[in-house]
Amino acid sequence: MEKLMIKGGRPLYGHVPVSGAKNSALALIPATILAESVTVIENLPDIQDVQVFEGILRRLGAEVARDGDRLCIDGRQLRNLPMADPSVKKLRASYYLMGAMLGRFGEAVVGLPGGCNLGPRPIDQHIKGFEALGAQVVYKDGSLHLTASRLKGARVYLDVMSVGATINIMLAASRAEGVTVIENAAKEPEIIDVATLLSSMGARIQGAGTDVIRIRGKHSLQGCRHSIIPDRIEAGTYMIVAAATVGDVTVENVIPLHLEPLSAKLREMGFSVKESDESLRVIGRETYRAVDIKTLPYPGFPTDLQQPFTSLLTQAEGTSLVTDNIYVSRFKHVDELYRMGADIRVEGRSALIRGGSPLHGATVRATDLRGGAALVVAGLAAAGVTEITGVDHIDRGYENLEKKLCSLGAEIWRS
Numbered sequence: 001m002e003k004l005m006i007k008g009g010r011p012l013y014g015h016v017p018v019s020g021a022k023n024s025a026l027a028l029i030p031a032t033i034l035a036e037s038v039t040v041i042e043n044l045p046d047i048q049d050v051q052v053f054e055g056i057l058r059r060l061g062a063e064v065a066r067d068g069d070r071l072c073i074d075g076r077q078l079r080n081l082p083m084a085d086p087s088v089k090k091l092r093a094s095y096y097l098m099g100a101m102l103g104r105f106g107e108a109v110v111g112l113p114g115g116c117n118l119g120p121r122p123i124d125q126h127i128k129g130f131e132a133l134g135a136q137v138v139y140k141d142g143s144l145h146l147t148a149s150r151l152k153g154a155r156v157y158l159d160v161m162s163v164g165a166t167i168n169i170m171l172a173a174s175r176a177e178g179v180t181v182i183e184n185a186a187k188e189p190e191i192i193d194v195a196t197l198l199s200s201m202g203a204r205i206q207g208a209g210t211d212v213i214r215i216r217g218k219h220s221l222q223g224c225r226h227s228i229i230p231d232r233i234e235a236g237t238y239m240i241v242a243a244a245t246v247g248d249v250t251v252e253n254v255i256p257l258h259l260e261p262l263s264a265k266l267r268e269m270g271f272s273v274k275e276s277d278e279s280l281r282v283i284g285r286e287t288y289r290a291v292d293i294k295t296l297p298y299p300g301f302p303t304d305l306q307q308p309f310t311s312l313l314t315q316a317e318g319t320s321l322v323t324d325n326i327y328v329s330r331f332k333h334v335d336e337l338y339r340m341g342a343d344i345r346v347e348g349r350s351a352l353i354r355g356g357s358p359l360h361g362a363t364v365r366a367t368d369l370r371g372g373a374a375l376v377v378a379g380l381a382a383a384g385v386t387e388i389t390g391v392d393h394i395d396r397g398y399e400n401l402e403k404k405l406c407s408l409g410a411e412i413w414r415s
């Protein structure tokens with residue numbers, strides 16, 4: 001089993017390029033199923049989840065060719081096969097096969113999705129949307145069976161602002177007859193990215209990025225060329241690394257607006273965050289203030305950065321309260337941080353962090369993707385050597401993590 005080894009305590013300096021967004025890529029790849037010709041996706045991150053999804057499309061009969069950060073998907077020969085193999089269960093985003101296959105074939109059989117274990121990850125709002133469009137949805141033998149003799153545009157009000165449900169309904173609605181209106185839609189940048197792709201394919205989409213999205217579907221969609229937006233969570237992780245190591249790091253190829261919730265919190269703590277058109281520079285300091293955070297749908301503080309940010313808060317002056325309003329159990333990294341010397345108490349969906357206990361290297365285990373990133377942040381800030389197991393979780397979402405960190409002066413390696 002591979003391990004990440006980190007010799008911590010070194011300030012990180014320099015520039016680091018950000019890859020394409022994981023959480024866009026994992027929706028854009030299944031979205032290509034809706035097109036009857038070739039789609040080219042650019043700025044694709046080379047991460048495990050993307051590789052798994054490429055395999056799923058190949059098994060469905062698509063021709064998939066990768067050239068650097070470009071993926072060419074020819075879905076003309078796609079077949080409507082039941083998809084319930086272990087790879088489907090590995091990914092949370094495999095649920096997008098439901099909206100995409102339903103849109104393309106009028107039916108789909110898809111195994112229940114996987115992804116990080118963050119507590120319950122229900123999909124009732126996805127199902128509500130598919131049913132509103134005229135689909136019948138039945139659960140049988142571990143899979144959802146979706147069928148629709150005709151998909152027809154409808155008004156769908158989401159009970160919770162869900163990124164997954166918003167995107168999944170947009171996918172199916174893009175090939176439905178007439179207009180679909182999604183109310184109380186989520187507003188994440190990745191939703192705008194998917195809407196841009198679907199519009200380039202021929203659907204008419206208005207309002208993505210607001211809480212009301214209108215989709216006029218089209219009987220047939222055509223392939224196009226699309227470049228993925230930068231990964232705001234990867235960018236945020238490196239910004240936190242800069243602060244936690246008392247370094248000075250410029251994160252390049254970002255959309256600064258997407259990082260505003262994090263930049264604002266870092267400034268509140270006393271860090272300098274300098275913004276230019278496509279980069280953000282974070283300058284660390286020896287002492288900084290504790291702050292409270294509450295995760296919320298965009299433009300609130302992202303749940304995906306809560307875990308790495310918690311590692312930074314362990315070194316702040318004072319006590320911080322972190323509340324995760326999106327996922328109740330997104331605190332599995334806390335037990336591991338505790339082994340490294342952190343003073344954190346978890347109660348329900350909150351963690352109380354008493355800052356200022358020095359971190360020291362330890363043997364710790366990543367049990368989910370961003371929990372793993374939190375341990376990397378802590379390991380870089382800690383005195384001594386940290387050994388992280390469960391690296392496969394981290395590889396799901398970070399491209400060239402060690403290479404990028406080494407280029408900033410970190411001592412990190414795989415063994």
Ligand SMILES: CC(=O)N[C@H]1[C@@H](OP(=O)(O)OP(=O)(O)OC[C@H]2O[C@@H](n3ccc(=O)[nH]c3=O)[C@H](O)[C@@H]2O)O[C@H](CO)[C@@H](O)[C@@H]1O
Binds near residue numbers: 023092126161162
């Ligand atoms: C709003 C939000 O921050 N979404 C995050 C969520 O997206 P992901 O798409 O996984 O989750 P959703 O946005 O769908 O879920 C948001 C909330 O709604 C609830 N829910 C969702 C769907 C549903 O049918 N029923 C239901 O009750 C979820 O339990 C959760 O509490 O995790 C991703 C991976 O960590 C992040 O990149 C997204 O930014």
Ligand SMILES: C=C(OP(=O)(O)O)C(=O)O
Binds near residue numbers: 092114304
């Ligand atoms: C939890 C994450 O991924 P997933 O939803 O794909 O499990 C994430 O990107 O932080």
